[in-house]
Amino acid sequence: MRRTVRVLVAEDNEDHVFFIxxxxxxxDEVAFEIESVSDGAEALDYLYRRGEYHDRPRPHLVLLDLxxxxxAGLxxxxxxxxxxxxxxxxxxxLTSSERQQDVDDSYRAGGNAYLIKRxxxxxxxxxxxxxxxxxxHTAVLPEPPV
Known part of the structure; x- marks a missing residue:
């Protein structure tokens, strides 16, 4: 049985959204429902369910460009x-920055992972x-807040 996982991709590059x-x-075994926003303000509106996003369910996972x-992503x-x-x-x-300062700042701010886009x-x-x-498959995702 396929699970459904909602993902919000906060990325301003349309090509990157396509590749992601x-x-x-x-x-395998996962049906991703993927929505994307193109800037940080829209990401916050989506997560707080404001404006045009008022009826969207919150995601299980966010992929965030810095x-x-x-x-800004941070x-x-x-x-x-x-x-x-x-x-x-x-x-x-999910960013192109390889700067150690960006890595450290992301984790200090509460990021759960840091992936470099090559x-x-x-x-x-x-x-x-x-x-x-x-x-x-490995971790268990929390149910997003309503």
């Missing part, structure tokens, strides 16, 4: 992980499949 979606669809317009991470209602939603930072799609795809298998 394609990689996640390759995971470098986004309007509200700020989104900080807001979500400091909110008692939302902090249980796992957030995996230009080679095959490498990114392998990382995404491994990460998603961890969250869907």
């Amino acid at each position: 979606t394609r990689a996640l669809r390759g995971v 470098k986004m317009p309007r509200v 700020e989104v991470l900080d807001v979500v992980k400091n909110d008692p209602e939302l902090r249980s939603i796992p957030i995996a930072v 230009p080679a799609f095959a490498e990114l795809s392998d990382k995404l499949v491994s990460m998603s298998r961890f969250w869907t």
Whole structure:
């Protein structure tokens, strides 16, 4: 039986959203419901169910780019992980930054994983499949807050 896992992809690059979606669809026994937003403000609106996202169910997992317009990924991470209602939603930072400071800041802000996007799609795809298998086959995801 296939499980359904809702994923919010907060990514401003449409090509990256396409590749992420394609990689996640390759995971066995999981039906991913993937929604995407293109900036940090939209990510917060989605998670707080404001505006056009008022009727969306909260995700089981968030894939968050650090470098986004309007509200940066680290700020989104900080807001979500400091909110008692939302902090249980796992957030995996998915970024092109290899800076150790960004890695450290992401974990200090409450990030649950840090994945580096490399230009080679095959490498990114392998990382995404491994990460998603961890969250869907190894770990047990919490039920998102209502």
